[in-house]
Amino acid sequence: MTATPGPDRPPAARPRVRTDLDGLPLFRGGAAEPGTIGLDCNESPFAPPAAVQAALSGAARGLNRYPDNASADLTARLAERHGVPPDTLSLGPGSVGLCVQLIQIACAAGDEVVVPWRSFEVYPTVAGTAGALVRRVPLTAGHALDLPAMAAAVSDRTRLVFVCSPNNPTGTSVSRSGVERFLAEVPPDVLVVLDEAYAEFTGLEDDPLDGFGLVRDLLRQGRTNVVALRTFSKAYGLAGLRIGYCLSAPPVAELLARVAVPYAVGSLAQRGAVAALDCEREVRERCRHLTEERERVRAALLDAGWHVPVSGANFLWLPAGPAAEAFAAHCREQRILVKAFPGEGVRVTVGTATENDAFLAAAARFAPLDAGGAVRPTPLG
Ligand SMILES: Cc1ncc(COP(=O)(O)O)c(C=O)c1O
Incomplete structure (x- = not known):
């Protein structure tokens, strides 16, 4: 018989878990x-395109096997699509999964993370899971990222900066030249994450960012501290599959692989994403x-x-x-x-x-x- 807690039973000792996580906000999401x-x-x-749905049902029969941990087919397709070497790409369980991994590889307790605010609500939480301190830099009066103020907020304790464009929840975008000026101010050993979850909906701006293009150019120049994130959740309509991707220098990609949860990107996610790329x-x-x-x-x-x-x-x-x-x-x-x-x-x-x-x-x-x-x-x- 299992013991049930009762008034005559002393409360069980709390396991020795981290108490600094108590203040972290609980992500509730919207069902x-x-x-x-x-x-x-x-x-x-x-709903996902019919061809994606068909590919997913086709892939269901292989679910007794573990997925390809390297996501080789999808990586090759993304490498071809973006004109980058496969070893610069990392896949994760949603781009939010990659945010967690980026924090893990960059931050230890007491390090700082600079975020625009208000921005994607998950940034402070994932920074908090590493015990990192969050410096929130207010948006401009026009609801846009204040990149000069964010550059000024970088200190010698800063390990990572999130740049969200278009910014969730305000929808404002930063320009490529604005980001280039920002990068010129940020020390080259601070990881800068260009989060482009909504990149496919932009296009009306002058001087658009295209973080993937920028990171590709920077990698060719040997600059390795800037990464870009994209996702299949928004434009591709595959939020339920949980798959996102990151473009970075190969040593960063290798570290991301080291901290990845094994098999975190399931076979359905990989297969669905490949099929979605076929429906461009x-x-x-x-x-x-x-x-x-x-x-x-x-x-x-x-x-x-x-x-x-x-x-x-x-x-x-x-x-x-x-x-x-x-x-x-x-x-x-x-x-x-x-x-x-x-x-x-x-x-x-x-x-x-x-x-x-x-x-x-x-x-x-x-x-x-x-x-x-x-x-x-x-x-x-
Ligand atoms: C700015 C931003 N980044 C990342 C994500 C995470 O997307 P996903 O984990 O579904 O790829 C979201 C989701 O809303 C977002 O708004």
């Missing part, structure tokens, strides 16, 4: 809720459709008096300030899920045209909380 329109997780609204035209068409929808939704919101920064991603940022939670709650009442950042704003993912229309209708029904324009602030220009 699909039946009967709602989910615009809260920056997912693709489209369809994927590009979907991205084009979503970026058009993004511009349509943004224009409608601007017309209605909202302030909405230009976005290069598959989501929009509404800096609603104190009304953020009320607006998200209002949307939820209309069965539409958006992501609130209390006191700051609301991030809304671009969905299908029908979903976007439902969101716009809900936004139009939202009564501003005060006449001073907290919900619909004066545009910043």
Whole structure:
């Protein structure tokens, strides 16, 4: 019989685990809720292309075997696609898995990680798992990364800097020349991570970043401290498969492999990603459709008096300030899920045209909380 805790039983001693993890925020994520329109997780609204689904069912019969730990087929395909040697590529269980590995190879307790803020909420958490200290550098008034301030925040204890472009949740992008100026300020032994989870939705900017192209160029010049991350979760619509990839100097890739969880990238993920690369035209068409929808939704919101920064991603940022939670709650009442950042704003993912229309209708029904324009602030220009 198993012992059950009771009032007469002394509380079990706590195992000797790290107490510095107690303060780490718990990542809750957003699970699909039946009967709602989910615009809260920056997912693709489209099911994976039929050819990807077919490849996945075909691959199911081999699931009694472990996956290829080197993901050789997929690595070769990505190397060819990006014009880089295979030993510069690492695959991981989502690009977030690679963020964890990058922190593991760069940081020990007491080291510092510089992040823009607000940005992807996982950065401070993964830094915290290594006991690293996080220096948050505020965004500019225009909701963009302040690269000069981030460079100034780098100290001799800094081991890693996250540069998120387009930035989650604000959608703003940094330019290639801006990043080059930033890199000129950062010591060449500090790892700089260009997180481009939404790269495929950009394209309207002057001087676009293309971090993969930049890292490729830097590697040819012998600069080894800059890496770029991409994912199959967003543009490719494979968030449920959990697969992302990293371009880095080979010694960095080798370290990433050393800390990787064995077989972390499953065979379905590898097979699905290869099949998705075969559907490039369809994927590009979907991205084009979503970026058009993004511009349509943004224009409608601007017309209605909202302030909405230009976005290069598959989501929009509404800096609603104190009304953020009320607006998200209002949307939820209309069965539409958006992501609130209390006191700051609301991030809304671009969905299908029908979903976007439902969101716009809900936004139009939202009564501003005060006449001073907290919900619909004066545009910043
Ligand atoms: C900026 C950014 N990076 C990385 C990720 C992680 O993506 P995944 O782990 O699904 O590849 C996300 C997910 O939302 C993101 O917004």
